[in-house]
Amino acid sequence: MIKKAVIPAAGLGTRFLPATKAQPKEMLPIIDTPTIQYVVQEAVDSGIDDILIISGKGKRAIEDHFDRNYELEAALEKKNEQALNEIKNISDLAKIHYIRQKELNGLGDAIYHAKHHVGNEPFAVLLGDTVVRSVIPATQQLIDIYEQYKQIVIGVEEVPKEKVHRYGIVGGEKINDSLYQLNEMIEKPSIDEAPSNLAVASRYILTPDIFKALEETKVGKNDEIQLTDALKIFLSRGSVYSYTFEGKRYDIGDKLDYLKTTVEFGLKRKEFKKDFLEFLKEIIKESEER
Numbered sequence: 001m002i003k004k005a006v007i008p009a010a011g012l013g014t015r016f017l018p019a020t021k022a023q024p025k026e027m028l029p030i031i032d033t034p035t036i037q038y039v040v041q042e043a044v045d046s047g048i049d050d051i052l053i054i055s056g057k058g059k060r061a062i063e064d065h066f067d068r069n070y071e072l073e074a075a076l077e078k079k080n081e082q083a084l085n086e087i088k089n090i091s092d093l094a095k096i097h098y099i100r101q102k103e104l105n106g107l108g109d110a111i112y113h114a115k116h117h118v119g120n121e122p123f124a125v126l127l128g129d130t131v132v133r134s135v136i137p138a139t140q141q142l143i144d145i146y147e148q149y150k151q152i153v154i155g156v157e158e159v160p161k162e163k164v165h166r167y168g169i170v171g172g173e174k175i176n177d178s179l180y181q182l183n184e185m186i187e188k189p190s191i192d193e194a195p196s197n198l199a200v201a202s203r204y205i206l207t208p209d210i211f212k213a214l215e216e217t218k219v220g221k222n223d224e225i226q227l228t229d230a231l232k233i234f235l236s237r238g239s240v241y242s243y244t245f246e247g248k249r250y251d252i253g254d255k256l257d258y259l260k261t262t263v264e265f266g267l268k269r270k271e272f273k274k275d276f277l278e279f280l281k282e283i284i285k286e287s288e289e290r
């Protein structure tokens, strides 16, 4: 049973400046809901009730968001019961804990901060700036594979060759169309180095073995301790599987992806769909005429 999740959310968000100068990228809203709330909800929907958020400088808004806000609740008490319930529900979603990553030494270092909290249990990792829309929550899909093999499972997706340099890329023996047993992992390779076009896609099920591997991991790409490098070290000792989960991934840390996400989610909202679609058609027509 996987009951704990770790959500790294300490990064600076440099790809999204100036919006992230004084607010966490994880709090950027998709319409009305902060990105990290979708991520926490995915963990909860996957049966997880204990979440550790790796926080850092300038990330206070995340803690406030998942806390009670009595003043706001009192103000909504008589006026808007629906909003009141929504606000209260956010603070009841899960047991959320925080630890601060004081120096930004990379994703691997962020995960190492969870060592004490997760103890001797397997745990899920969900990157705090990425939302996945799917029928079965992506984390739940990975947990199902973990339950079968009891080994580390990494969520992956196929990416075009020209984008492999942006991701951790895996290589391995095919078990079926969605499942591979890995024998290679490289963080942000060039097209020539990449063992495949299967990219690490923001969701992992890890076992505590990863902490030992992280202790041995040297500084890698971008002068950071990379989780991918620790997983590569672990590959020589144990099995790692990759699973192409069903679902669509939205990277909120990237400006163009964020824009696309907002439009797509807007079109999926019943209350906006009709008006928003009409508006989009109109502006597309206008920009084509220009």
Ligand code: G1P
Binding pocket: 107, 127, 166, 167, 168, 169, 187, 188, 199, 200, 201, 202, 203, 226, 227, 228
């Ligand atoms: C991180 C990981 C990388 C992974 C990516 C998307 O990179 O290091 O292996 O492919 O997330 O999940 P980042 O986007 O933080 O540079």
